[in-house]
Amino acid sequence: MRNIRLLIAYDGTAYAGWQRQRIQPTIQGVLEEKISLMTTAPVIVHGAGRTDAGVHALGMVANFHTISSIPCAGFLKGLNCLLPDDIAILQVDEVDADFHARFKAKGKIYAYQFLCAPIVLPHQRLYYTQVPKQLDFEMMESALSLLVGEHDFSCFEAAGSRDCSVVGGRGAVRQIFSASLQQQGDGWAIVLHGDGFLRHMVRNVAGTVFDVGQGRSSLRDFVEILASKDRGRAGKTAPAKGLFLREVIY
Amino acid sequence: MRNIRLLIAYDGTAYAGWQRQRIQPTIQGVLEEKISLMTTAPVIVHGAGRTDAGVHALGMVANFHTISSIPCAGFLKGLNCLLPDDIAILQVDEVDADFHARFKAKGKIYAYQFLCAPIVLPHQRLYYTQVPKQLDFEMMESALSLLVGEHDFSCFEAAGSRDCSVVGGRGAVRQIFSASLQQQGDGWAIVLHGDGFLRHMVRNVAGTVFDVGQGRSSLRDFVEILASKDRGRAGKTAPAKGLFLREVIY
Numbered sequence: 001m002r003n004i005r006l007l008i009a010y011d012g013t014a015y016a017g018w019q020r021q022r023i024q025p026t027i028q029g030v031l032e033e034k035i036s037l038m039t040t041a042p043v044i045v046h047g048a049g050r051t052d053a054g055v056h057a058l059g060m061v062a063n064f065h066t067i068s069s070i071p072c073a074g075f076l077k078g079l080n081c082l083l084p085d086d087i088a089i090l091q092v093d094e095v096d097a098d099f100h101a102r103f104k105a106k107g108k109i110y111a112y113q114f115l116c117a118p119i120v121l122p123h124q125r126l127y128y129t130q131v132p133k134q135l136d137f138e139m140m141e142s143a144l145s146l147l148v149g150e151h152d153f154s155c156f157e158a159a160g161s162r163d164c165s166v167v168g169g170r171g172a173v174r175q176i177f178s179a180s181l182q183q184q185g186d187g188w189a190i191v192l193h194g195d196g197f198l199r200h201m202v203r204n205v206a207g208t209v210f211d212v213g214q215g216r217s218s219l220r221d222f223v224e225i226l227a228s229k230d231r232g233r234a235g236k237t238a239p240a241k242g243l244f245l246r247e248v249i250y
Numbered sequence: 251m252r253n254i255r256l257l258i259a260y261d262g263t264a265y266a267g268w269q270r271q272r273i274q275p276t277i278q279g280v281l282e283e284k285i286s287l288m289t290t291a292p293v294i295v296h297g298a299g300r301t302d303a304g305v306h307a308l309g310m311v312a313n314f315h316t317i318s319s320i321p322c323a324g325f326l327k328g329l330n331c332l333l334p335d336d337i338a339i340l341q342v343d344e345v346d347a348d349f350h351a352r353f354k355a356k357g358k359i360y361a362y363q364f365l366c367a368p369i370v371l372p373h374q375r376l377y378y379t380q381v382p383k384q385l386d387f388e389m390m391e392s393a394l395s396l397l398v399g400e401h402d403f404s405c406f407e408a409a410g411s412r413d414c415s416v417v418g419g420r421g422a423v424r425q426i427f428s429a430s431l432q433q434q435g436d437g438w439a440i441v442l443h444g445d446g447f448l449r450h451m452v453r454n455v456a457g458t459v460f461d462v463g464q465g466r467s468s469l470r471d472f473v474e475i476l477a478s479k480d481r482g483r484a485g486k487t488a489p490a491k492g493l494f495l496r497e498v499i500y
Contacts (some may be wrong), residue, residue: 009371009372011373011375056372056373085372085375087372088369088370093358119338119340120338121259121260121308121338122259122260122261122335123261123306123308123376125261125378126373126474127334155298185435186435245327
């Protein structure tokens with residue numbers, strides 16, 4: 001069996017997330033359908049993680065096994081022809097038999113894109129969250145820096161996250177390697193690089209960091225929220241549309 | 251009667267262009283519907299020009315007359331609530347009775363956005379045209395500079411353009427004040443500022459300038475195409491999705 005790795009970008013707007021579902025369209029479901037069409041055999045595509053409904057990806061990684069002899073360049077061209085234009089295959093490689101997109105991932109980089117503007121322009125609406133009130137970027141940077149290191153991130157965890165994480169067996173403890181604000185297109189992005197993320201973690205971090213930026217929470221509150229391990233104390237879950245999976249690191 | 255001016259941005263993807271139509275949704279049609287809903291009276295919205303199906307705007311200007319006493323801030327807030335999120339009202343002002351969005355326009359700035367990349371990312375697909383072959387930007391700049399000044403642009407004119415132009419009564423002669431390449435988000439834009447544009451003119455200029463950039467036409471060819479006044483000699487009409495009406499100048 002060959003083991004084929006895909007580098008994938010998608011606009012998640014029209015999808016009920018990554019994971020295959022019976023009725024609603026999903027990224028995994030569409031990919032499996034088109035690969036099966038090319039290889040004339042059923043296939044299972046393993047993704048590096050399961051993005052939620054409406055979340056985008058610039059660098060999702062997935063792999064599948066096949067006995068097909070279609071060359072990588074053929075998959076690249078063929079899949080990009082067959083797939084709807086909100087899913088793009090950026091790269092196809094044949095990899096070692098033991099490569100697994102999820103189990104071999106050492107980390108991920110997520111970007112949460114936002115605009116600090118009174119009105120979001122129509123061509124930004126699918127990819128940026130609007131934060132109407134002025135933000136204190138220095139305070140937000142300070143809050144983000146408090147996330148770096150190994151912490152129990154229970155306060156930012158939605159229900160049912162454990163089985164989604166890259167690193168299993170250690171509860172809600174994750175390591176964040178870096179957390180910063182970056183200029184991103186017309187707006188900004190909260191960029192988090194970690195060894196794994198709990199369900200809704202980046203969106204919950206974003207919502208809580210927006211509270212700090214808007215002066216609704218202080219840095220001291222932020223420290224206490226993190227220490228409390230209590231989801232009820234953190235900010236709102238920021239909308240899915242601002243979230244991009246930028247990169248999976250192996 | 252009050253005369254109300256609107257500054258409008260829209261994502262043209264889902265619309266059959268600006269101009270009201272019976273069945274298909276159009277920007278003018280949706281605006282008139284929502285303004286009528288607010289003022290409880292029929293209304294005609296005059297746009298600065300008619301963008302084609304799929305063309306976007308960052309700064310379309312329009313005006314309408316009303317006896318309603320709704321303040322400008324009320325129209326701004328109310329319309330942005332009522333309108334679908336691919337149309338945004340950026341500004342509302344009460345203007346002199348003689349203001350007319352089309353007849354008073356002195357010029358327009360259009361940007362044609364493109365990416366010179368093997369694959370267009372999904373979140374770029376609605377707003378950039380892909381030019382897969384490498385482009386000679388210096389040659390493109392040179393070609394664009396040849397457009398500046400007053401010329402008969404028949405070679406870039408689609409059928410039926412005359413009644414759409416800002417400046418009437420002089421055939422296909424238009425004045426271009428500036429024409430340049432600018433970096434635009436993840437890609438580039440051909441930016442044209444002129445006193446008026448013929449139908450499909452920017453898209454036909456873009457298609458022809460791409461030919462020059464790809465080496466399919468020389469600068470000499472470009473000069474000859476312009477002089478020929480023959481649409482058959484110019485390049486293809488570039489896709490609508492790359493085109494943005496950036497600004498209308500009064």
